[in-house]
Amino acid sequence: MVLKNCLQIEGLIMHVSKLVVKGYRSLANVEVCFNPGINVIVGKNNAGKSNIIRALNLILGERHPLYVRFGNRDFHNDGSNSADELIIAVRLDGSFEAEIPPGRRIKVLELDSSFTPSWDEDCIEILTDESLSVKNAYKYPSEVLKDIKNSTEKWIFLHTKRGDSTNNHGLIYKKNGDWCKIPLRNEIRDLLITTAYVPSYRDPEKMLKITEYSWYGKLIKQIYEKGLRVHEREIRKIQKQHSDKINEIFHEASEELRKRLGRAIFHHKISFKPGPYTKDDEHKSITLFVNDGLDTPYYDKGSGIQSALVIALFTYYCECFHKGSSLLLLEEPENYLHPQGRRALEGELLRFVKENGNGERQIILSTHSPEFLRSVNLTSLVRVHKKLGSTASEIHQIKNVDDDTRRKFRQIMMKKSAEMFFADGVILVEGGEEYIIPQLFDVFARETRWLDSFNVSAIRVDGKGFFKIYTNILSKFNIWWKILTDLDFIYSGIKDFSDFLSDEDILLIDKISSEVNTYVNEYIKDLSDENQKKREKRKRRKEKLQMIVSENQNVGELIDKLKEHGIFILKRGELEDYFTDEAKNLDRRKDRRALEIALRIGGLDEFDLNRWFVDIDEFKNLFEAVKSRIVNAVGGEYVD
Known part of the structure; x- marks a missing residue:
């Protein structure tokens, strides 16, 4: 977007760093952390993603919290009891440079020295009962704004009880060790942060309503x-x-x-x-009219155009007229967009957060689309989940990561593995198994799309060195996992999982490595061609490992032990060693061969698999383990 004749705004970025919600819909008691830039919330339908976005909009949106009305459905209900009150609190971090015009003085309450923003009963009592305040004073808006600028911690809060006709709300800030509270005036809130909200159900007349207080109304008026x-x-x-x-x-x-x-x-x-x-x-x-071949009002256009239009307008408003920080809230921005349109919109969001020269603006969005995870940081990803039978949402996120994890996560997103964050469970594989496993499991289960029906994905990692980074991330997001890997895992990948290996296991692995290296070196010592040496090394390593598995009972026991921890090893060697000659002749390229076999086994009976596989036991063992995990997850008996 080219911006001309815009006001030059100097300021630093204020952003939402934390959201605390208690008693609002599925958010019985949650705390969510956010960062500047793009934050993405994922989870299944009805997990509570939209409730997080709506809670933020209730307290930071165009409508002042004083005028928000709550019905019975807005209070959390666990199935037998309903919450009697709800709390929404947002912490703002960062700094800002803004001036406020003269206005009537603001009542400033100094809170009791024991106060902390814990958002429990004691905290709410102090915030809602002015008699518990230490003292009060009346200050001019410019004085209050100066105090807020110099404060070390800032929160905006909203509290109400069932049946109340008014809401308690305000802004609290910590200055020189003391907490102060002021009423939440629009002019101060908008100087701190201005919010645009695009819901999943697009109502264009509400999204772009021209009023005195809406950002769009201010934009049109100032232009x-x-x-x-x-x-x-x-x-x-x-x-x-x-x-x-x-x-x-x-x-x-x-x-x-x-x-x-x-x-x-x-x-x-x-x-x-x-x-x-x-x-x-x-x-x-x-x-506003849009001419896409037919010059008609924006509200007559498709929802995809409307969403992109809101983002473009809000960006323009932030660049030209808005002196504070900016927050864009989006529910399911992928709605009504084709895949290329989704990726293009993701690009627009990236431009929005980066176009401000003083730091990143902030976006918080919920989505079912992997396209919007491609550029997100790992610490800015939030997974929302509900346990079976529960009405309360749970939050899973990673707050701290090392540089290596951050780098590998970026690679994971580039490999189009983002689908795993939408799954309840993941089967991690090395290569062509990503095509074959879903089809084999359909045969074993005598169903179609069996893994999909239980929200399980087969994800390709392209190398044993990535297994641990995947499992660490999945575990922290409360997504269960299984691994299917080649035999040489016990040579080159197993030590990444040393947390469940005994000292005896480590000694056995070292012995295996030594034997394999000695065996391989005998075959390659006289080779000079590096490509030939590489091929021979891979061949002889697999050959020696197969010999060790067949001869050493302890190795077999170690492989069985790994199954208990979700790691399944192909004892024959690798995927291709399970194919019949007919299967091997389908294509010389491994990936194409696996894909061709996957296409051919779809819809077969299990006894017909022997045309393509010499052995299916390892795959059947994995299937049974996955089925057992699904049974535990759904809390009932699996019906075959």
Whole structure:
């Protein structure tokens, strides 16, 4: 977007760093951390993603919290009892540079020295009972704003009880060790952070409603008033010509009405006029049109266009007229967009957060689409989950990561593995198993899309070195996992999982490595060609490992032990060692061969698999383990 004739705004970025919610819908008691830039919330339908976005909008959105009304459905219900009160609190971090115009003085309450923003009963009692305050004072807005700028911690809160006609709300800040509370005035809140909200159900007339307090209303008014200073004389002339024409058109009707009403209301003049032409409201008659081959109002366009339009307008407003920090809340931005459109919109979001020269703006969005995870940081990803039978949402996120994890996570997202964050369980594989496992499991279960029906994904990691990083991330997001890997895992990958290996296991693994290395070196010591040496090394390593498995009972026991921890090893070697000759001849390339086999086994009976596989036991063992995990997850008996 090219911005011309914009005001130059200098300021630093304020952002939402934490959200605490108690008693609101599925958010019985949650705490969510956010970062500057893009934050993405994922989870299944009805997990509570939208409730997080809505809670933020309730306290930071265009509508002041004083005027928000809550019904019975807004209070958390666990199935037998409902919450009697709800709390929404947002912590703001960062700094800002902004001035506030003169206004009436603000009542500042100094809270009891024992106060902490713990958001428990004691905290709420102090915030809602002014008699518990230490002292109060009245300060001018500029003084209050200066105190807020210099504060070390800031919260905006909203509290209400079931049946209350008003809400308790305010802003608290910590200065010189003391906590102070002020009423939440719009002008102060908007200087701290301005919020735009795009819900999953698009109501264009509400999203872009021109009012005194909406960001869109402010944008249109400021653009109009800026232009009016230059063109007012010409506009007034055109308005008068328009009014004269309207009078001419309605003259006959006006005269007839005057005659008919004259006996009742004397001889008052009647006229029809365009408008309003009142200076304060002229901008409210402006409607945005979009010409995509048909020049019609924006609200007649598709929801995808409307979403992109809101983002573009909010970006323009932030660049040109808004002096504070900016927050964009989006529910399911992928709605109504084709895949390329989703990726293009993700690009627009990236530009939005980065276009401000003083730091990243903030976006918090919920989604079912992997496209919006491609650029997110691991610490900015939030997974929302509900346990079976529970009405309460649980929050899972990673707050601290090392540089290596951060780098590998970026690689994971580039490999299109983002689907795993939407799953309840994941089967991690090395290569062509990603095609074959879903089809094999359909055969074993005698169902279609069996893994999908239980929200389980087969994800390719492309190398044993990535298994541990995947499992660490999945575990922290409370997503269960299984691994299917080649035999050489016990040579080159197993030590990454040393947390459940005994000292004896480590000694055995070291012995295996030593034997394999000795065996391999005998075959490659006289080779000079590096490519030939590499091929021979891989061949002889697998050969020696197969010999060790067949001869050493302890190795077999170790492989069985790994199954208990979710790691399944292909004892024959690798996936290709389980194919029949007919299967191997389908294609020379491994991936294409696996894909061809996957296509052929779809819809087969289990006894027909012997045409393509010499052995299916390892795959069947994995299937049984996954089925058992699913049974535990759904809390009942699996029906075959």
